[in-house]
Amino acid sequence: MRPTPLQYLGYIVGKSLPAEMREWVRNDLVGPGATRRYLFRGILPLIPLLAAFLLIPGPRWVIAAMILLLLIPYVYFLVALTYVYRRHRLLTHGLDPALLTQREEHRRQRERDDYERRFGR
Template sequence: MSENRPGPMQRVGYLLGRPLPESMRDWVARDVTGPGNLRRYLVRGLIPFVPIAVGLAFIPGPPLIRVLMILLLLIPLVYFQLALSPIYRRHLLRNNGLDPALADKVKIERISATAQDYRARYQLPDTDTDTDTGAEPTDRTPRER
């Protein structure tokens, strides 16, 4: 993997949706799929909320009301950020010329490792997932079947 990292202006463009040059595709893949990707995504989404929270903190009134106003906005923000994380990650990969399936790389590796452990524990033969499952071919229309 190359050690090309985007400069400050390239990083801002990347976060705003601009694709990075091809030489930085490895960095994009590590950024989107590497360790800490969810943490980075959440921080990036919460940064624009900070000025709003500061503004709400200065509204006159009891401190409890100010805190509750901030929480009223913060809780749905974090909820929707977590819910839309896979979509955003796929968008970043596609936008930078990478396969969107890379977003599920960690999940696929974990499932594969679990399947290998299961086969080893119960002495099942090691099979490919691409083998024929006995299903009918799908190249015919439903009427032809």
Template structure:
């Protein structure tokens, strides 16, 4: 593994909120704001719940009860994960010594593109 990639132990500590060494800041930046960041975020949030969901599959009773118990856990989890995604990503950037505003890079680029397109169409010479 190269010096810019965290080891398994470092990754686990990173997921638990510990900062990585300074030489891995580029890896953190890519993890938090790079391609696939939302997918990684949701997978990391749902994985710990899978054993509980599997346990509900073995609860005696009608299938609908088991499915509803699973949904009572899964749906709020997904809702709050979505609602707090930006907060969590900002926290990861801040704890690893990066600018929390990197979370808004895509939004800012989209705004700039829209502004340029608007000015191109409606600019008065």
């Protein structure tokens, strides 16, 4: 079950979706491409602001410097807070925040099993 466009817009700005859409939320926050979607949604609202800088008269290098002065720290903190934001969204939708580390735990377990298979205990 997918959210309607209005529900999806509300979801993007931070509202919770109904309980019957928990599986969709889980897939959105921890499924394949979740980090890519999070970063895209985070950078998308910044594009009009950065485009407005192109209307300022002056040398292109000054405009590029202004854009980079905003873009670099914004992207840095967006990436740094990925885990915190996604964990918060899981909690607000009533899902287990441990889902975020599930993939890493499976990878560690596969490595451990591989090690034990090769070298024994």
